[in-house]
Amino acid sequence: xxxxxxxxxxxxxxxxxxxxxxxxxxxxxxxxxxxxxxxxxxxxxxxxxxxxxxxxxxxxxxxxxxxxxxxxxxxxxxxxxxxxxxxxxxxxxxxxxxxxxxxxxxxxxxxxxxxxxxxxxxxxxxxxxxxxxxxxxxxxxxxxxxxxxxxx
Amino acid sequence: xxxxxxxxxxxxxxxxxxxxxxxxxxxxxxxxxxxxxxxxxxxxxxxxxxxxxxxxxxxxxxxxxxxxxxxxxxxxxxxxxxxxxxxxxxxxxxxxxxxxxxxxxxxxxxxxxxxxxxxxxxxxxxxxxxxxxxxxxxxxxxxxxxxxxxxxxxxxxxxxxxxxxxxxxxxxxxxxxxxxxxxxxxxxxxxxxxxxxxxxxxxxxxxxxxxxxxxxxxxxxxxxxxxxxxxxxxxxxxxxxxxxxxxxxxxxxxxxxxxxxxxxxxxxxxxxxxxxxxxxxxxxxxxxxxxxxxxxxxxxxxxxxxxxxxxxxxxxxxxxxxxxxxxxxxxxxxxxxxxxxxxxxxxxxxxxxxxxxxxxxxx
Numbered sequence: 001x002x003x004x005x006x007x008x009x010x011x012x013x014x015x016x017x018x019x020x021x022x023x024x025x026x027x028x029x030x031x032x033x034x035x036x037x038x039x040x041x042x043x044x045x046x047x048x049x050x051x052x053x054x055x056x057x058x059x060x061x062x063x064x065x066x067x068x069x070x071x072x073x074x075x076x077x078x079x080x081x082x083x084x085x086x087x088x089x090x091x092x093x094x095x096x097x098x099x100x101x102x103x104x105x106x107x108x109x110x111x112x113x114x115x116x117x118x119x120x121x122x123x124x125x126x127x128x129x130x131x132x133x134x135x136x137x138x139x140x141x142x143x144x145x146x147x148x149x150x151x152x
Numbered sequence: 153x154x155x156x157x158x159x160x161x162x163x164x165x166x167x168x169x170x171x172x173x174x175x176x177x178x179x180x181x182x183x184x185x186x187x188x189x190x191x192x193x194x195x196x197x198x199x200x201x202x203x204x205x206x207x208x209x210x211x212x213x214x215x216x217x218x219x220x221x222x223x224x225x226x227x228x229x230x231x232x233x234x235x236x237x238x239x240x241x242x243x244x245x246x247x248x249x250x251x252x253x254x255x256x257x258x259x260x261x262x263x264x265x266x267x268x269x270x271x272x273x274x275x276x277x278x279x280x281x282x283x284x285x286x287x288x289x290x291x292x293x294x295x296x297x298x299x300x301x302x303x304x305x306x307x308x309x310x311x312x313x314x315x316x317x318x319x320x321x322x323x324x325x326x327x328x329x330x331x332x333x334x335x336x337x338x339x340x341x342x343x344x345x346x347x348x349x350x351x352x353x354x355x356x357x358x359x360x361x362x363x364x365x366x367x368x369x370x371x372x373x374x375x376x377x378x379x380x381x382x383x384x385x386x387x388x389x390x391x392x393x394x395x396x397x398x399x400x401x402x403x404x405x406x407x408x409x410x411x412x413x414x415x416x417x418x419x420x421x422x423x424x425x426x427x428x429x430x431x432x433x434x435x436x437x438x439x440x441x442x443x444x445x446x447x448x449x450x451x452x453x454x455x456x457x458x459x460x461x462x463x464x465x466x467x468x469x470x471x472x473x474x475x476x477x478x479x480x481x482x483x484x485x486x487x488x489x490x491x492x493x494x495x496x497x498x499x500x501x502x503x504x505x506x507x508x509x510x511x512x513x514x515x
Contacts, residue, residue: 023225048187049211109282115380125187130282134187134194147388148350149196149357151398151433152374 043122045078045101050132059099066104074131076106081118088151101126101135121145181364184208190219191330193354196232199341200348207344211351214336216434222329223248224280224322224337231325235271238369239319249259249313250446251325252306258328258455259301262471266459267301267419269317270326277424280324284406286413292422299419323349331454332447334358334395338438355398356454358393360438368392368499375506376402376484386484387502387511390394393438395450397459400431400484418462425462432461432468433482435496453479465491469514484508 002020041051049071053144062080069076071106084097100120103113108130184204186196186383195215199207223229230248244252255268271280273295278284279483287295303318317323341349341360348361350369359369368390379402389396401414401424418425434457436449456479460468465485472481472493482493490511492500502511 051188062335123185125189125194128187128195129189129192132189134189136187146383147370147372147385148357148363149352149369150372150374150385151355151357151396152372152376152379152390152400152403152431 041139043099044136044138046136047078048134059101060107061100063151069131069133071131072075074106074108074133076105076113076128076131076133077104078102078135079104081120083118083120086120103138104127106131136144154356160380164310168389173234181247183364184378186212188212189213191222191333191354193330195351195353197337197351198349199346200361201342201344201346203344203346204349206363207341207346207349210340210344211283211337214340215333215353218247218329218333218336221245222251222325222411224324224326231323233492234317235322237316239316240264241305241314241316242331243311243475244313244315246313247332248325248447249306249315251328251451252304252315253324254332254447254451254455255325255328256301256304256306256321258452258459262463264301264328264419264464266455267299267303268323268325269299269301269321270417270419271322271420273299273422274324274415274417277415278406279404284413285436286408287422292389296419296422299422310490315498327458328455329450330354330356331397331450334427335448335451338395338448338450339441342441353448353473355403355457356450357391357396358450359394359396360440362392371396373398373433373482373500374400374431375482375503375508376400377507379403384501384506385483386490386508388504389433389435389482389496390499390501391435392506394435395438395453396435397450397453397457398431399461400429401427401461402430416461417460425464427461427464428485428486429461429465430466431482431484434460435480435481436479436497469493470513481514 042058045057045059046053047069059080064078066079078101081100081102082097083100098120100118102118103126106113108128110130111130113126119137120141122137122140125134127134154311179202180200182204183198183200185198188206197208219228223230226232230244233242258266274280276287276295298320305316307314333353334356337351337358351358357371361373363369366489371389371391372385373387373389375384375386399416401416404415405412414424416425434453436453439448465483468483480493482500484493488508490508492511493512494515497513
């Protein structure tokens with residue numbers, strides 16, 4: 001039997017295998033790091049109309065202009081908002097705060113969506129019952145609310 | 153052989169690396185959330201566990217299916233056909249048959265404070281279509297002649313069930329259907345072996361199992377004086393395997409000539425209930441499955457929260473005293489008092505900054 005090919009000296013194949021495995025390991029590690037739940041993803045607003053996803057955008061996209069959504073005979077306008085910017089000093093600094101979405105106006109009789117105000121955290125939502133429109137935030141920091149549900 | 157060893161070692165390295173970076177995921181903490189607009193309210197259902205996604209989608213199907221049967225506005229629904237039949241029997245499915253049976257039980261039990269046949273009166277006030285008005289007394293008296301839930305008949309036939317109202321009557325199951333949906337969700341979670349879930353169906357909450365950290369679900373009881381305020385609670389209920397439902401006049405109302413008219417109509421007077429309460433929260437535990445039971449504690453909580461609001465503080469507490477073990481209450485009064493009944497005394501955490509007097513414990 002020839003034993004020469006099993007020499008103890010590492011050859012090019014060994015190096016290739018080691019490199020490939022390290023690359024795989026690093027890749028897997030990065031995938032686990034990157035996919036470590038919603039907190040790693042950017043805050044995204046998802047608009048659901050009649051149970052179907054109608055739009056998906058970053059709150060910052062609303063800086064280019066508000067977006068309107070209609071269903072049935074109802075229309076609402078989603079606009080950009082900053083939590084904490086209300087009390088910003090009157091200087092030339094751009095206002096800073098937690099970015100989010102609010103409904104600026106709606107033509108429904110209930111106005112619940114407008115009254116909900118600004119939402120800025122993952123899991124929060126604005127609901128328009130008459131128009132069956134939901135604006136829900138996903139990704140980003142989770143809602144730090146003190147309860148899991150509300151009765152009332 | 154050496155190459156084999158090097159590959160094995162490298163694979164070990166790979167596995168150990170991924171094991172280090174990816175902490176073992178407890179399948180019971182995998183979560184799925186769905187949001188549904190149905191039954192005139194917004195619903196949010198979060199399920200946990202290996203089958204959380206399948207259970208969440210099945211929950212949505214269950215709710216859409218119930219809505220299709222029970223809607224008063226969809227012409228083709230079972231309830232619409234029952235209302236349009238003018239006293240003749242119509243075929244109804246097992247859900248509507250169960251709901252009509254439950255509605256009659258709680259109507260009789262509460263001396264008529266809960267009655268699904270008050271629907272035409274509620275519509276006269278504009279609460280069905282959001283076109284509010286104050287009806288004339290004569291109009292209310294005419295409508296009240298038809299309000300009598302005891303006239304509703306449900307019969308089993310060879311092919312299923314039929315139901316009939318009295319001629320001229322119509323029924324609205326809005327005060328009980330969400331609770332029934334919560335009961336059905338509990339059955340669904342059990343079937344899908346869901347370890348924990350939290351479902352909010354309008355003012356109805358089902359707290360299934362416990363939180364992922366092993367503590368009880370925290371359910372805020374909205375302060376009736378601050379209905380639009382996030383985190384504006386009279387207190388927080390710590391609940392496991394329980395239903396909780398709140399009824400209050402603050403939830404829907406309109407103002408005319410300086411007076412406020414809310415949506416909980418007293419079937420005896422045809423007017424918004426002149427209650428000394430601002431909200432009633434009814435809590436009951438999830439029961440083990442029982443094939444004989446057509447409906448469960450969720451349905452009961454929904455019906456009783458409305459009825460006890462109509463009754464007012466004294467009658468509501470007497471009602472609880474006579475049926476202590478079935479459910480518990482958090483009552484908020486117009487005078488700024490809170491009453492909490494014995495079974496949940498330790499589960500209710502009062503918000504001392506709410507401005508209310510310290511809760512009165514009722515034993």
